[in-house]
Amino acid sequence: MTVKDILAAIQSPDSTSEDFAALPLPESYRAITVHKDETEMFAGLATRDKDPRKSIHLDEVPLPELGPGEALVAVMASSVNYNSVWTSIFEPLSTFGFLERYGRTNELAKRHDLPYHIIGSDLAGVVLRTGPGVNAWRPGDEVVAHCLSVELESSDGHNDTMLDPEQRIWGFETNFGGLAEIALVKSNQLMPKPDHLSWEEAAAPGLVNSTAYRQLVSRNGAGMKQGDNVLIWGASGGLGSYATQFALAGGANPICVVSSDQKADICRSMGAEAIIDRNAEGYKFWKDENTQDPKEWKRFGKRIRELTGGEDIDIVFEHPGRETFGASVFVTRKGGTITTCASTSGYMHEYDNRYLWMSLKRIIGSHFANYREAWEANRLIAKGKIHPTLSKVYSLQDTGQAAYDVHRNLHQGKVGVLCMSPEEGLGVRDQEKRAQHIDAINRFRNI
């Protein structure tokens, strides 16, 4: 049995769940990996010069054993997330440390501790097998997977699964990720594939859409409300393109920061009106590596006031980190919120704490999303309220280039990867719903 036979079953409209259950599984499959013996390959280079095309490999790997509560999924398409960029440049840590630590937790988890790491934290595909104890999903189900892997043996995670001490990001802190022909997930990562989208469109939102939903909309994050002024860094990027849609759909007022005319146009086409081109306006929040320039924070805040009719920011959607964080804290209104999920430009942040305490602002740390939040975010995609922001699609073998594009900020929105799917555009089940949203679905394509 080969991957080709699985693909034939997926492409046949007559295949039943029983047919999928009866398909023998291949012994091996193709997967995107990084190698443990290469973690020092970029030693001494600046972050920018570490090239994912050199560290990312396409390997034939053995199929992992299926455990209780798990599912093997035939991956039709996946997408590149920034966490795969971090993995491929071995920053801030090599992800093999995560796999070793996971491997020490129990006998079955040892499967994850390998000399190669199959990366990727998104997928759209078809369930092939489920392990003991899985009742909600069956072979043949068309699914997407969110990337929260939890054990839930401790009480800590039972209010909010992101608080589980054994919380991991699948395909980053676990092995057998989505940039592959077959992936291993926990069954509570599965969600229904939106039926009006192709495989690659369905695989694009998952991680960033769920993260933006928790960070901005959920009560676990900023709890955005109607009328809020929301400052969105990187508003046409992975996270930002969903944050912008959530702000608009929720009756808030996004103030979109981007770095080019083209990106400003994309934000405008999504419906945003207040847009700041940080490049054209030349903000320099740092005078040198160690000194910020509060005059520049003020110039930025003044520009925001021009765009809002004199109002300040209720919520900052933060992720660039060190470079922008001082400005983000400054421009937030009294009682406002800075919600952060990342530090792309550096994790040692500096800000003037007087502006935080004297004005009663709050900083909220946010990370991915719990199952319910991921489900709600996926539901909005399935209902056509929020749309994928897929720009370019690569083949599995060109994943290194795809990750390079994201690392060097050459991309827009999300970059997709075809895994088993032989071409783009397959997997659409509801053409009528698709036709209603086709312009929004294609908004980011090929720009």
Ligand SMILES: C/C=C/C(=O)SCCNC(=O)CCNC(=O)[C@H](O)C(C)(C)COP(=O)(O)OP(=O)(O)OC[C@H]1O[C@@H](n2cnc3c(N)ncnc32)[C@H](O)[C@@H]1OP(=O)(O)O
């Ligand atoms: C969904 C997508 C998301 C993204 O894209 S996010 C962006 C990509 N992700 C990242 O860049 C994150 C990468 N992760 C990390 O950098 C690291 O993952 C962390 C810095 C978050 C954590 O580092 P660690 O080494 O795992 O943990 P420690 O806490 O620094 O060290 C563990 C040791 O520290 C002890 N410890 C923890 N808390 C305390 C405390 N409060 N007081 C005293 N000790 C403490 C522990 O016990 C343990 O000790 P013992 O090493 O001996 O076992």
Ligand SMILES: NC(=O)C1=CN([C@@H]2O[C@H](COP(=O)(O)OP(=O)(O)OC[C@H]3O[C@@H](n4cnc5c(N)ncnc54)[C@H](OP(=O)(O)O)[C@@H]3O)[C@@H](O)[C@H]2O)C=CC1
């Ligand atoms: N904790 C979590 O759960 C998650 C964390 N992340 C992290 O968030 C970060 C962003 O991810 P994602 O949105 O997918 O990445 P993208 O690269 O797709 O988008 C980020 C955007 O941020 C802007 N940006 C980058 N650097 C700077 C800077 N120095 N100053 C201002 N703006 C900047 C760029 O937009 P422009 O040039 O137009 O301004 C860029 O397009 C990554 O570090 C990622 O690892 C992502 C998802 C989940």
